[in-house]
Amino acid sequence: MALFELLSVTLAVSLLPPTPPLSPPRAANRVTILYDAFGGRQGLTRDWGFAALVEYGGKRILFDTGNNADIFARNVRALGVDLRRLDFVVVSHRHGDHIAGLNYLLRLNPHVRIYAPKEGFGVFGAALPGSFYRRDAALPDSMRYFAAAAPAELRSGTPWPQANFSWVDSLTEVAPGVAIVSTVSKTPGTLELHELSLAIRTPEGVVLLVGCSHPGIETILEAARPWGDHVHLIFGGLHLVTSPDTTIAHVAAALHDQWRIDGIAPGHCTGEPAFAALKRLFGDRYVYAGIGTRTRLP
Numbered sequence: 305m306a307l308f309e310l311l312s313v314t315l316a317v318s319l320l321p322p323t324p325p326l327s328p329p330r331a332a333n334r335v336t337i338l339y340d341a342f343g344g345r346q347g348l349t350r351d352w353g354f355a356a357l358v359e360y361g362g363k364r365i366l367f368d369t370g371n372n373a374d375i376f377a378r379n380v381r382a383l384g385v386d387l388r389r390l391d392f393v394v395v396s397h398r399h400g401d402h403i404a405g406l407n408y409l410l411r412l413n414p415h416v417r418i419y420a421p422k423e424g425f426g427v428f429g430a431a432l433p434g435s436f437y438r439r440d441a442a443l444p445d446s447m448r449y450f451a452a453a454a455p456a457e458l459r460s461g462t463p464w465p466q467a468n469f470s471w472v473d474s475l476t477e478v479a480p481g482v483a484i485v486s487t488v489s490k491t492p493g494t495l496e497l498h499e500l501s502l503a504i505r506t507p508e509g510v511v512l513l514v515g516c517s518h519p520g521i522e523t524i525l526e527a528a529r530p531w532g533d534h535v536h537l538i539f540g541g542l543h544l545v546t547s548p549d550t551t552i553a554h555v556a557a558a559l560h561d562q563w564r565i566d567g568i569a570p571g572h573c574t575g576e577p578a579f580a581a582l583k584r585l586f587g588d589r590y591v592y593a594g595i596g597t598r599t600r601l602p
Contacts, residue, residue, distance in 0.1 A: 332598075333361070333506075333600065333602070334358075334359050334598050334599055334600050335356055335358050335359075335513070335539055335593075335598070335599045336356060336357040336359075336383060336385065336597070336598045337355075337356050337593050337595050337596060338355040338356055338357055338370065338376070338379050338383060338385065338595070339353050339354055339356075339368070339370035339371070339376055339379060339405070340353070340571050340572055340594060340595040341572070341595075342571075342595065343594025343595030343596050344594065345594070345595060345596030345597075348379050348382055348383070348595050348596050349379060350595060351370065351372055351375050352371055352401055352572075353368075353370040353371030353372070353401035353402060353572070354368050354370065354401065354402055354516075354540060354541060354571060354572040354573075355369050355370040355376060355402075356513060356539065357385055360481075360482070360504050360601060361479075361481060363391045363479055363482065364391050365391060365393070365482070365502065366387065366409070367502055367513050367515075367540075368395060368402040368403075368405075369393075369395070369402065369403060369405025369408070369409055370401070370404060370405045371400060371401035371402075371404050372404050372405070373404050373405050373406075373408040374408075376404070376405030376408055376409075377408045379595070379596075380408075383596060387408075387409055387412045388412050388413050390413060390416050392416065392417040392418070392419060392478065393409065394418075394419045394484060394500055394502050394513075395418060395419070395420045395421075395428070395500070396421075396499055396500050396501065396514070396515025396516065397421060397497060397498065397500070397518065398421065398426060398427045398428070399516065402516070403427070406418075406464055406467070410464060410466070414466060414467075416468060417468050417470055418467055418468060418470065419469075419470050419471075419472050419476075419478060419484055419500065420469050420470070420500070421498035421499060421500050422471035422472060422473040422498065423498050424460070425460040426460065426471075426498075427462060427463065428462055428464075428467075428469050428471065429459060429461065429465075429471075430460045431457050431458065431459045431460075432457070432458045432460075433456070433457060433458075434450075434454040434455045434456050434457055434458055435454070437449065472484050472500055473486050474486050475528070475531065481504060481505040482504050482505075483502075483504075483528075484500050484502060484503070485500065485501040485502070485503050485512075485527050485528045486498065486500055487499055487501070487523050487524050488519060489518040489520075490519065491518060491520070494518040497519075499514075499516065499517075499518050500515070501513060501524050501528065501540075503528045503532070504601070505531065505532055506601055506602045507602050508537075508566065508602040509537075510528060510531060510532035510534065510535045510536060511535075511536055511539070511601055512524070512525070512528060512537070512538045513538075513539045514538065514539070514540035514542070515541060515572075516540075516572065516573050517540070517541060517542045517573075521538070521543075521555065522563070534564070534566075535563060535565050536565075536567065537568070537569060537591065537601075538559070538565060538567075538568050538570070539569045539570075539571065539593060539599075540569075540570070541570070541572030541573035541574055542570055542573070542574040542575075543573045543574070544575045544577075544578040545573045545574065545576075547577075549577065549581075552575075552577055552578045555578075556578070556581045556582050556585050557585070559582075560585050560586060567586065567591050568582050568586050568589070568590055569590075569591035569593040569599060570593065571593045
């Protein structure tokens with residue numbers, strides 16, 4: 305090629321607009337079940353409890369941590385989940401089958417923010433005003449709390465004193481399009497138990513993750529209503545594991561006919577008879593969510 309032609313080609317190439325860099329692949333919006341007592345995936349250990357990883361809109365959210373720290377650790381490693389890369393954690397309630405894995409989590413990610421139910425003298429720590437108790441000024445100081453000089457605030461202890469807990473007791477937006485729903489159980493056996501659920505806005509409606517639904521799934525749905533009128537999909541435990549068929553039928557019908565949930569992905573304490581009833585009613589809108597499953601979100 306003549307020198308003139310070579311210079312012409314070089315000049316033409318130099319005048320072309322630069323090639324834009326390749327954008328990184330968009331992260332999948334999905335829910336991965338890390339801990340449950342059912343599922344057929346090899347290499348995972350089934351146990352009573354619940355944990356799930358939510359990836360949505362670039363956020364990585366751990367929801368609950370299962371019943372046993374060692375099992376939680378094995379399942380997390382088997383699924384290739386990096387718990388050092390989390391935006392935050394939501395712990396639904398204080399029962400051991402949802403919190404035991406915190407010990408493993410905090411070894412890997414000691415400073416991650418953990419949203420937990422706000423309860424007076426709760427297991428996640430809490431704070432009460434120093435004035436919460438009645439006083440009797442007629443008593444001598446030796447019989448009075450703090451010798452009659454109570455602190456402004458009383459903080460309760462926790463098994464995880466270094467954890468970065470944030471207590472929640474109301475509907476709270478924690479990221480764009482992501483909210484925590486707070487409810488309180490009125491059910492005998494779990495009376496006054498505080499429970500948090502996770503609500504994510506999607507183009508198809510709200511995706512709701514529930515731990516055990518001790519306050520009742522309809523109570524949770526009502527509390528989540530300000531975050532979105534329509535619920536697209538529910539993951540997690542509905543606490544029907546010991547319920548009679550009549551109760552199961554009532555709850556299933558309410559979700560299908562009254563709340564018009566698009567799909568249901570039950571797990572944990574929902575119970576085998578309720579799995580069957582919900583599958584019959586929802587048909588192909590029943591989403592299997594055994595341990596190790598990864599479900600795409602809209």
